[in-house]
Amino acid sequence: MKSTIRIIREKYDGAFIAVSSHFPEQDIEFGLDADEFFAPDPEAWHAEKLAVSISDKERLARDMYARAIDSITHDTVCISVGGDNFSYPNWHRLVVFQQAASRLKAKTILWGCSIQPSAITREMTEVLRTYSHIIARESITYKTLQSAGLSTEVHLVPDPAFMLAPEPVQMPCGFQERDIVGINISPLIMRREPVSGMIAENIQALIDHILIESDFNIILIPHVTTPADNDYSVLYDLEQAVPSQYKPRVWLAGDRFSAAERKYIISKCRLLVCARTHAAIAAYSSGVPALVLGYSDKSAGIAKDLNAGGFVINVSDIKDPKAVTDLFLRLDSNIGAQRRVITQNLPQYMARLKNYFSFI
DSSP states (O other): OHHHHHHHHHHOTTOOOEEEOSOHHHHHHTTOOOSEEEOOOHHHHHHHHHOOSHHHHHHHHHHHTHHHHHTOOTTOEEEEOOTTGGGSGGGHHHHHHHHHHHHTTOEEEEEEEOOOGGGOOHHHHHHHTTOSEEEESSHHHHHHHHTTTOSSEEEEOOOGGGGOOOOOOOOOTTGGGSOEEEEOOOHHHHTTOSSTTHHHHHHHHHHHHHHHHOOOEEEEOOOOEETTEEHHHHHHHHHHTSOGGGGGGEEEOOTTOOHHHHHHHHHTOSEEEESOHHHHHHHHTTTOOEEEEESSHHHHHHHHHTTOGGGEEEGGGOOSTTHHHHHHHHHHHTHHHHHHHHHHHHHHHHHGGGHHHHHO
């Protein structure tokens, strides 16, 4: 969002930017440079979550986003920034905006998206055809959409978050005297684990290995802190389980850092083990190798496009308590080569980001 708004402001200084957001208070707290925010109607939002039929869901979504939808005019450019929303069952929420924009002949852009190939249906294809432009952020989605026979222009451009500038924060005193391993984990991937408790067991085993078998420090980095899906709560439990003699080597980063501040923290790491896509993007764009615990093709696609695909493991394949530690050891033993691969590919990869300016 910050990178997208910066692109718009640089090209059109007088642009009026409105944001439809489920958590506008948090967006404002983190310094999102928008002129207006639209929150969903809370009663309609609650009812929409309980609805069963697609027609009821769409009707309630229109009520839920009524203020934002009513602000659309012919001169509006509607930019759908939720990267992988079309991969989830609630993609009908995008449909109601698209229907309103299409009626008014407003321009619409599906911006920096990933779409799981298995999620694409005939109904979804019909909606995708109505966008003015679709920008895929990785090659798996790009090839999938190309083969779907869309009349809409489809472009391949990296996620705009690659452009986010880091903002310095105060690190713990003396913490950078040793190499640092960053760890990000999320409730989202825990809900997708094949064996209950397997992800937490893997991360606990990894932390134990780092603290006992190496001299690395550890930063636990929450990347999403919304009430419904809070990384901080999961990482807090892991931090509490660290034995007292190792506590000085583990820092749980606060849950109030902005994305740019988290990127700065990640940039100071030797490597990052992460679940969140944008945590991985913060690492790659800082030249930091990442081991990614993924659940969809977006993680594999982004890593593949940077030739860093050997260190992505699908959550569904994590069935051994030492699976993450084993891959961590392989990455750490190849850290120099992996860092060179990323830094050599990054300039050409980042150069494609300038294409975003041509779509606005």
